[in-house]
Amino acid sequence: MEKERKAILEIEHLHLDYRIGGRFCHAVHDVSLTIHSGEILALVGESGCGKTQTALACMGLQPESAHIGKGKIYFEGRELLSQSKQQWNTLRGKGISMIFQEPMTALNPLVKVGKQIEENGRNHGLGKIQARESTLSMMEKVGLPDVGRLYSSYPHQLSGGMRQRIIIAMALINDPPLLIADEPTTALDVTIQKQIMSLMKTLNKELGTAIMLISHDLGVVSHLCDYVHIMYAGTIVENGPVHMILNKPLHPYTKGLLGSIPSYGKKDQRLDSIAGIVPSLENRPQVGCQFYNRCTQRMASCKNISPHATMRDGHMVACHLYPEEA
Numbered sequence: 663m664e665k666e667r668k669a670i671l672e673i674e675h676l677h678l679d680y681r682i683g684g685r686f687c688h689a690v691h692d693v694s695l696t697i698h699s700g701e702i703l704a705l706v707g708e709s710g711c712g713k714t715q716t717a718l719a720c721m722g723l724q725p726e727s728a729h730i731g732k733g734k735i736y737f738e739g740r741e742l743l744s745q746s747k748q749q750w751n752t753l754r755g756k757g758i759s760m761i762f763q764e765p766m767t768a769l770n771p772l773v774k775v776g777k778q779i780e781e782n783g784r785n786h787g788l789g790k791i792q793a794r795e796s797t798l799s800m801m802e803k804v805g806l807p808d809v810g811r812l813y814s815s816y817p818h819q820l821s822g823g824m825r826q827r828i829i830i831a832m833a834l835i836n837d838p839p840l841l842i843a844d845e846p847t848t849a850l851d852v853t854i855q856k857q858i859m860s861l862m863k864t865l866n867k868e869l870g871t872a873i874m875l876i877s878h879d880l881g882v883v884s885h886l887c888d889y890v891h892i893m894y895a896g897t898i899v900e901n902g903p904v905h906m907i908l909n910k911p912l913h914p915y916t917k918g919l920l921g922s923i924p925s926y927g928k929k930d931q932r933l934d935s936i937a938g939i940v941p942s943l944e945n946r947p948q949v950g951c952q953f954y955n956r957c958t959q960r961m962a963s964c965k966n967i968s969p970h971a972t973m974r975d976g977h978m979v980a981c982h983l984y985p986e987e988a
């Protein structure tokens with residue numbers, strides 16, 4: 663019997679703009695995605711594509727200068743963007759936890775790591791003894807050794823990998839249904855990166871936590887996630903089950919991302935990187951395909967007509983190479 667797929671997070675047509683030089687420029691444009699309970703969904707794209715802005719909006723933590731014009735975000739069916747400050751405070755850490763992109767700022771250097779995890783539990787109603795017990799048990803679950811002793815360590819006494827495990831424990835102490843992990847391994851070396859990624863998978867299986875995993879590296883997330891959304895210059899250009907995206911990428915941007923990964927690039931050939939860079943907000947085209955300037959398969963229509971999302975080979979792609987079926 664197929665497992666029931668309950669939607670945990672639903673983003674519908676989210677638009678997030680910044681006012682630059684007197685006009686609104688989009689950082690996130692018409693983004694929709696759904697994460698179901700227990701799933702891992704990866705949001706992948708190069709630097710500046712809007713991954714973090716999308717995640718911050720789900721936590722109500724976007725910068726004050728950000729303007730959310732259109733769109734809705736639902737968590738377990740409840741609309742978030744119209745929430746009060748107090749409702750956001752209750753949601754953060756208890757409903758949705760986020761591991762932020764800047765690992766150095768996540769831990770307070772002056773407070774023992776165990777206390778920092780414990781405080782997160784206390785903030786959401788755990789009693790003193792219960793918070794302590796949950797902290798030690800969560801420290802074990804994230805694979806930390808000798809937790810009784812480590813509890814009293816300060817962040818600088820731990821390795822980068824151990825600190826990231828503490829941050830994950832802190833995010834999960836209240837057993838949130840959803841964890842947003844924004845590039846959780848960027849500051850770590852490759853071996854530790856692999857360990858942390860496999861830890862995320864284990865926790866997802868053991869605790870049932872749904873995860874939105876943000877990365878610029880499709881290769882890193884491909885082993886872990888169930889679904890992938892490929893983001894380019896604020897828009898989702900392709901999305902679907904991970905095996906479909908890896909085996910049959912359709913969008914030239916997705917193909918470009920895959921071509922620059924050693925295990926997916928063509929054998930015995932130089933890895934292809936995508937020429938050019940993601941345009942800054944004020945330099946993004948207001949009509950047409952955002953990827954136009956960098957696309958090796960562009961056609962005349964791509965410049966002036968924005969592509970619509972369409973279903974092809976079992977997944978969604980927004981590109982003029984795949985016109986909407988009549």
Ligand SMILES: Nc1ncnc2c1ncn2[C@@H]1O[C@H](COP(=O)(O)OP(=O)(O)OP(=O)(O)O)[C@@H](O)[C@H]1O
Pocket residue numbers: 680689707708709710711712713714715716725727763878941942943
């Ligand atoms: N406060 C701000 N004011 C104006 N523009 C901003 C602000 N914060 C972010 N941006 C712009 O929004 C765009 C998306 O940024 P975002 O941080 O979401 O990218 P990202 O996909 O997370 O990239 P990275 O992989 O580097 O973390 C970028 O062009 C960025 O410069």
Ligand SMILES: [Mg+2]
Pocket residue numbers: 713714715763844
């Ligand atoms: Mg980011």
